Amino acid sequence: MDESQESELRNPFPSPPSHYVKYTSHNLKLLETLKERVKDTADIASVDQHDVLSDLTDIPPWPLVQLEKPRVDWILDEGRYSVFGETWFVKETIPSLAELGGHQLYPPDPSVDRRPALLSIIRSLLVTYSNLIGAIVAPPPPPFSQVPPEWHRHVEWITVLAQNLMAAANDLRPVQARGNLEHMMQRQLDIRQEETRAIHATCDELESRLQTLRTAALEMVPKQNTGTLQETSVRMSRCIISLDFIRLGQVSGEATTTEEVLRWAEEVT
Structure with missing residues (x-):
């Protein structure tokens, strides 16, 4: 590989390889025909393609085997492949200092205390x-x-x-990133649990107040006449509706004033 080709491969936006023009429909059909006539694929590179395809025309001077796809099993066996002049590993790993050619002074085994x-x-x-x-x-x-x-x-x-x-x-960066992620997720879980406990405590307090109002209203019923009983029932309904409205507002997080609650209770009852 000359210097111009190497600089082209290292270009951030390299041009397609020069042999891409060989992948024509005619050449691909010639390759398929060659595979059909040569049953043993291991010997396809050693046979004379001009003799095998003598009845066809426009046979290229270069070997048709070059049009074969890369062998994935070879890449997996070697564990790396080359693209645009750079070598990439199939399994992304962080090479150690010794693998990079440096003088490593700490134990290479990550399980050992460093x-x-x-x-x-x-x-x-x-x-x-x-x-x-x-x-x-x-x-x-x-x-x-x-x-x-x-x-x-x-x-x-x-x-x-x-x-x-x-x-x-x-x-240690992967270990640190994993620890930070666990800490962040645990913090979010703690915040949601605290908010849930606060909502349950507010609901329990409102339930207790509602029960107290219901008990007080029932105690007032025998002491009132029929007209007063109806008025007490209306007032109790307003109180219950108002407290329910306040409860819904506190659970949903919306601020509601007392005047709004009373006005809304008047319209409902």
Whole structure:
């Protein structure tokens, strides 16, 4: 692959591959005919397609096997595939620092406690940083000295330590995201449970008040005459309707004034 083709593959909007023009209806029919005449598909790449298809016309000079679809079983076996010059894994995994070619200082097994290794890395980072400051203020080497300065070694080691800290933090990102999601869902559940308990408490309080009003109204009935009994019944109905209206307003979350409730009760009764 020359430089122009490689730059085209890495283009954010690459052009289609140049061999897309080979997928014509005629060439695809030739491939189907070749498969029918060559029963063993394993030998289709080794046969001479011009001899097998000698009775047909317009046989391309390149192998018709190139028009075959990619073998999915090969991709699954290898675990990766290439698209536009980039290699992609079938199963998305976070490669470790050692797999990326770095010097890994913490255990690769995620089930092993990494805290002791990370604490050692942090201590080594602080010590190396202190040594780097001492190497910087040290006198410079002679002009023709072939020995690299000491601070070069400290900078390289600090780079390795920083890479380990960043890689270990990236390995914990899925665990952190899962923990944050669980905490958020638990918080939403707690809020809904609190709101439900508040609604039930309000309903119980309203039921108790309604029962008290009903009892008081029934106690007043024997002491009144017929006209007063009818008036008491009307008043009790207004009270019950008003309290029911207040209850519905509190449960639904809508604010209702006393004047509105009384006016509405007057219209109903």
